[in-house]
Amino acid sequence: MWSRQRGRLKPLCCGVEELRCRRREREAALRKARREQQLVSKRLLRDEALEEAEEGCVAVIFGEAEIQQFLRLAQRGTEEKEREGALVSLRRGLQHPETQQTFIRLEGSIRTLVGLLTSNQALLQLEAARCLHELSHSEQSAVVEACLPATSYLLTYLSGHSSDFIELCLYTLGNLIVESEAVRRQLLPQGIVPALAACIQSPHLTVLEALGYALSQLLQAKEAPEKIIPSASTDSSVLGSTLPQHMLQLLQPGPKLNLGVAVEFAWCLHYIICSQVNNALLITQGALSTLGLLLLDLAGAVQRTEDAGLELLACPVLRCLSNLLTEAAAEAVGGQLQLRDERVVAALFILLQFLLQKQPSLLPEGLWLLNNLTANSPSFCTSLLSLDLIEPLLHLLSVSNVVSVLVLTVLCNVAEKGPAYCQRLWPGPLLSSLLDTLAFSDTEVVGQSLELLQLLFLYQPGAAQAFLQQSGLQALQRHEEVAQLQDRVHALQQTALHG
Amino acid sequence: MQLPPALHARLAGAPGPAEPLPVERDPAARTAPFRFAPRPVRFPREHDFFEEGDVQRHLYLQDVLTQVGGAPERPRVPEFTCQVAGCCQVFDALEDYEHHYHTLHRNVCSFCKRAFPSGHLLDTHILEWHDSLFQILAERQDMYQCLVEGCTEKFRTSRDRKEHLVMRHLYPADFRFDKPRKSRGPVMPGAAEQVLAEAPGDDGVPSEGDAMEVCSEHVEPPPAPTGERRAYSHREMNSCPSAALAQLPRIWPERYHLPSVLVKVPHEDLKGPRREISTSNGGSSAALWRCCWAFPPRRGGPRTLARAALHVAGL
Numbered sequence: 001m002w003s004r005q006r007g008r009l010k011p012l013c014c015g016v017e018e019l020r021c022r023r024r025e026r027e028a029a030l031r032k033a034r035r036e037q038q039l040v041s042k043r044l045l046r047d048e049a050l051e052e053a054e055e056g057c058v059a060v061i062f063g064e065a066e067i068q069q070f071l072r073l074a075q076r077g078t079e080e081k082e083r084e085g086a087l088v089s090l091r092r093g094l095q096h097p098e099t100q101q102t103f104i105r106l107e108g109s110i111r112t113l114v115g116l117l118t119s120n121q122a123l124l125q126l127e128a129a130r131c132l133h134e135l136s137h138s139e140q141s142a143v144v145e146a147c148l149p150a151t152s153y154l155l156t157y158l159s160g161h162s163s164d165f166i167e168l169c170l171y172t173l174g175n176l177i178v179e180s181e182a183v184r185r186q187l188l189p190q191g192i193v194p195a196l197a198a199c200i201q202s203p204h205l206t207v208l209e210a211l212g213y214a215l216s217q218l219l220q221a222k223e224a225p226e227k228i229i230p231s232a233s234t235d236s237s238v239l240g241s242t243l244p245q246h247m248l249q250l251l252q253p254g255p256k257l258n259l260g261v262a263v264e265f266a267w268c269l270h271y272i273i274c275s276q277v278n279n280a281l282l283i284t285q286g287a288l289s290t291l292g293l294l295l296l297d298l299a300g301a302v303q304r305t306e307d308a309g310l311e312l313l314a315c316p317v318l319r320c321l322s323n324l325l326t327e328a329a330a331e332a333v334g335g336q337l338q339l340r341d342e343r344v345v346a347a348l349f350i351l352l353q354f355l356l357q358k359q360p361s362l363l364p365e366g367l368w369l370l371n372n373l374t375a376n377s378p379s380f381c382t383s384l385l386s387l388d389l390i391e392p393l394l395h396l397l398s399v400s401n402v403v404s405v406l407v408l409t410v411l412c413n414v415a416e417k418g419p420a421y422c423q424r425l426w427p428g429p430l431l432s433s434l435l436d437t438l439a440f441s442d443t444e445v446v447g448q449s450l451e452l453l454q455l456l457f458l459y460q461p462g463a464a465q466a467f468l469q470q471s472g473l474q475a476l477q478r479h480e481e482v483a484q485l486q487d488r489v490h491a492l493q494q495t496a497l498h499g
Numbered sequence: 500m501q502l503p504p505a506l507h508a509r510l511a512g513a514p515g516p517a518e519p520l521p522v523e524r525d526p527a528a529r530t531a532p533f534r535f536a537p538r539p540v541r542f543p544r545e546h547d548f549f550e551e552g553d554v555q556r557h558l559y560l561q562d563v564l565t566q567v568g569g570a571p572e573r574p575r576v577p578e579f580t581c582q583v584a585g586c587c588q589v590f591d592a593l594e595d596y597e598h599h600y601h602t603l604h605r606n607v608c609s610f611c612k613r614a615f616p617s618g619h620l621l622d623t624h625i626l627e628w629h630d631s632l633f634q635i636l637a638e639r640q641d642m643y644q645c646l647v648e649g650c651t652e653k654f655r656t657s658r659d660r661k662e663h664l665v666m667r668h669l670y671p672a673d674f675r676f677d678k679p680r681k682s683r684g685p686v687m688p689g690a691a692e693q694v695l696a697e698a699p700g701d702d703g704v705p706s707e708g709d710a711m712e713v714c715s716e717h718v719e720p721p722p723a724p725t726g727e728r729r730a731y732s733h734r735e736m737n738s739c740p741s742a743a744l745a746q747l748p749r750i751w752p753e754r755y756h757l758p759s760v761l762v763k764v765p766h767e768d769l770k771g772p773r774r775e776i777s778t779s780n781g782g783s784s785a786a787l788w789r790c791c792w793a794f795p796p797r798r799g800g801p802r803t804l805a806r807a808a809l810h811v812a813g814l
Binding site for chain 1 (some may be wrong): 505510511516518519539541553556557558559560561594599600601604651671
């Protein structure tokens with residue numbers, strides 16, 4: 001059911017340590033970029049097998065004369081193999097930034113390339129498209145923006161049939177989209193949204209994944225909430241198109257679900273939903289129930305397979321569900337479209353366990369969903385109790401401060417519903433866990449613990465007594481001077497002592 | 500984190516909500532100084548809460564994360580020839596053949612043998628070039644349809660349409676699939692591509708695979724049988740790709756799906772000026788959650804969280 005992702009990294013010559021080091025550097029750079037709200041990444045498609053057949057990687061930088069030579073050959077060579085070969089050499093050369101610069105500065109070069117892209121020679125077309133793809137991946141704006149004359153053709157080819165060619169066009173478009181608002185200001189009137197909406201009906205998984213990538217780049221744009229997502233936009237409206245329905249369809253669990261495709265479209269949905277433009281529309285289209293079922297499916301998959309990458313899908317699904325649950329429409333919509341299934345809680349805990357192993361930094365996202373599920377729902381709170389999930393939840397208290405606050409908040413959600421709930425929280429490991437959290441130095445964690453204690457004292461007879469017996473007062477004392485906590489500490493001390 | 504064994508059974512069990520325990524709140528619960536109230540929380544796009552997941556997502560895009568699964572193979576087959584009548588192209592890879600077929604043989608006009616990148620453009624071409632009824636109607640109403648998918652505008656002349664394409668849709672003025680017919684005779688191949696040398700690009704007779712002009716400017720329509728409207732190559736059974744494939748040795752998976760190109764090594768793209776970010780003292784590391792407690796949350800505001808809180812200590 002969950003097909004394996006196709007391999008994406010060729011075995012590198014460098015060692016494991018070097019890989020890890022490089023990864024850490026990448027991660028640090030990405031964090032920095034995100035804080036500056038400049039998080040931009042591009043995808044590069046290079047055919048490994050093709051490169052190996054061409055014997056080794058490129059180190060050569062081409063000068064003007066050589067580039068001209070290749071272009072001339074590609075254009076006017078007599079032998080087909082010769083023409084192709086010239087373009088292949090050019091394409092390999094364009095992997096190098098310096099050659100890219102020389103290329104774009106050469107008069108007529110892009111024009112020729114576009115001419116080859118639209119020629120009647122299929123293989124020349126393909127190679128020309130690969131050249132464009134290399135350019136689109138460049139770090140330098142000038143190089144990327146030199147590709148702009150080709151965009152109307154790239155969009156036209158999306159309604160063709162050659163799946164590899166379309167895939168290439170889509171990844172190129174995706175790289176162009178993310179480059180700058182100027183590029184998007186050209187692509188949107190050129191009809192990129194309707195073109196994608198037509199292309200999403202392709203049966204080819206590779207095309208779909210590429211489309212999802214391109215769309216996710218479009219939706220991640222800063223101006224997306226105003227100019228790209230809303231249905232009121234004139235030519236470029238994602239919500240006004242059939243894209244959301246198709247996306248939801250592609251996220252439905254079942255034998256046809258493909259991880260790579262699902263990851264891309266889950267992220268697309270996340271960008272739409274967190275922009276908060278018209279989430280009610282998505283809910284009426286079944287987003288809650290589809291994503292809920294997908295969550296169940298994920299939990300199943302996580303138990304069955306060691307496949308890396310499921311957290312890549314879990315993250316956006318958790319986010320979408322959490323944000324959707326805050327919409328008024330989530331309550332108002334009836335029947336099937338609502339999210340009421342107790343199995344969601346079971347699935348979520350299985351995923352929390354998985355995240356604890358694989359990617360603990362994503363635990364807050366899972367707990368966020370748990371908060372939104374339990375906040376206003378006696379039913380989900382009851383599930384936590386009847387499925388015996390309190391103890392596993394308490395286990396997470398040692399992970400981090402953010403996680404602890406979230407766990408305590410969820411417990412408060414349960415406890416505030418009254419004596420029937422507090423009864424089930426008691427006795428058990430809860431008290432000793434609370435005494436532990438009172439020893440934390442983090443004010444938020446302690447504050448939330450105090451809130452929970454108050455609820456327990458109020459609704460559970462004997463709780464205060466047990467608290468005293470376990471040296472609770474001493475635990476409280478250390479926070480007596482903290483400004484944010486003082487009042488609550490004193491109130492609790494009073495309650496514990498005098499009832 | 501030990502999960503109760505019954506949990507997995509529950510996951511596999513019947514859908515449905517739990518029967519809720521009775522809710523009974525005491526008003527004393529929310530009196531000062533205590534302030535807890537349960538609230539669903541919503542995070543907007545740029546919120547720091549999303550930092551971790553976003554970073555993982557981008558690492559994936561840049562392919563720094565290792566993926567499982569081996570590289571799919573590019574099947575090399577013994578050389579074979581394209582089966583379409585009149586085409587002698589030879590191939591040794593399926594991917595090349597697929598692209599060739601779709602480019603040159605799939606959407607071909609049966610009247611003038613021109614090939615088009617999509618069915619949509621082929622239909623438009625046939626309508627405007629080979630349909631006498633179109634010409635008659637065009638004298639009285641707007642018939643020239645905009646070429647952009649999703650745009651429903653129609654125009655009186657092809658020139659008007661071109662202007663619309665350029666002004667409204669930012670298309671290039673020499674868009675290759677919108678060239679007017681210059682004469683009634685055989686159409687010259689598109690000469691719009693200025694090349695480095697002087698000579699024009701594709702020489703050749705207007706045969707299948709020629710320049711893909713779409714619209715016409717002329718008055719007299721070429722003679723065309725009104726019955727037959729179009730010819731798709733795939734109607735001719737012996738020239739469809741699966742027939743050709745059936746003759747080749749079976750070394751690729753059952754489903755007709757060509758292998759895709761592989762993705763390579765990461766690429767990093769950082770832009771923009773540095774911005775000063777304020778960081779907090781070590782104490783309020785969980786203020787991140789607190790910031791968003793109010794519903795709807797405040798946008799922006801000082802980022803008062805310690806970065807270290809988001810990193811899991813020792814994991």
